[in-house]
């Protein structure tokens with residue numbers, strides 16, 4: 001799958017053994033940290049690309065540096081900035097936030113004096129997503145983690161009005177690695193629509209809005225001089241994508257746009273650095289979601305049932321994406337697709353989003369039972 005173009009640290013290959021642990025405590029499938037992906041161009045990787053294990057990047061020229069995305073909390077962002085400083089990367093004077101998910105911008109306050117850029121659409125959504133909400137969820141998660149780790153034959157559940165019961169062990173596991181204390185939302189101070197060129201010393205970086213796909217305002221950073229595309233969450237590699245805006249058709253168009261750049265190297269928002277083949281495979285995944293999943297929705301099958309029909313089938317295990325982490329994310333994809341089909345405006349949020357997440361936890365348990373740890 002992976003093609004070594006000689007530019008990338010070889011340890012970023014998938015499946016290369018490493019003793020490293022991920023933030024969530026799993027065995028790392030590739031090395032994390034700072035990786036040179038081209039001259040003066042770096043990726044910061046957080047294996048394995050699970051929830052909150054997001055990537056970032058640096059584009060450098062002399063004394064100038066651009067940072068593509070900050071991370072989900074201050075500790076993680078601080079760790080990245082320290083490693084960059086040790087590698088001789090100047091302090092970023094510009095930050096580009098690819099989209100509105102906290103794991104790509106909640107570390108902004110550590111670079112509050114920088115020019116911080118995002119698409120107008122992304123900034124609109126950032127205003128709606130206060131870290132206080134996540135701190136509350138983490139408290140729930142902490143309780144959940146404790147209860148969920150008791151040696152009980154069944155997984156505990158939490159009942160919240162208006163939501164399906166939440167499998168607590170799962171909630172706790174998801175939230176524990178992150179610390180949202182002290183975060184003050186630091187929003188972009190410059191926005192763009194469609195396309196924008198920025199200078200990093202003598203280098204030019206193009207910011208290109210390709211959403212809606214994963215979220216409403218998805219944008220990528222394209223560095224043509226070294227043929228590297230920082231694709232953020234338009235690309236999930238080795239882990240199943242999750243979709244909050246869509247529809248699926250629109251994400252396929254976003255992939256076509258980044259494929260048209262013909263980049264030699266793609267840095268995903270989650271997962272290892274990759275080439276065109278992996279982008280093509282993700283495109284095939286969405287074609288499959290469209291032909292086998294969305295078609296069910298069109299026939300009136302609810303998203304949960306449609307997802308179960310696909311994920312719990314015998315055929316699923318033989319598909320190329322069956323080995324990706326967390327196949328149950330197909331459910332939020334289909335929930336979002338249904339939301340858009342029902343005339344929902346743009347982005348699955350609030351109760352709809354919480355419901356999709358909690359239902360996904362249940363489907364995950366069943367998929368693991370049916371196909372083992374990995375499908």
Ligand SMILES: [Zn+2]
Pocket residue numbers: 054101103104233269270
């Ligand atoms: Zn992300």
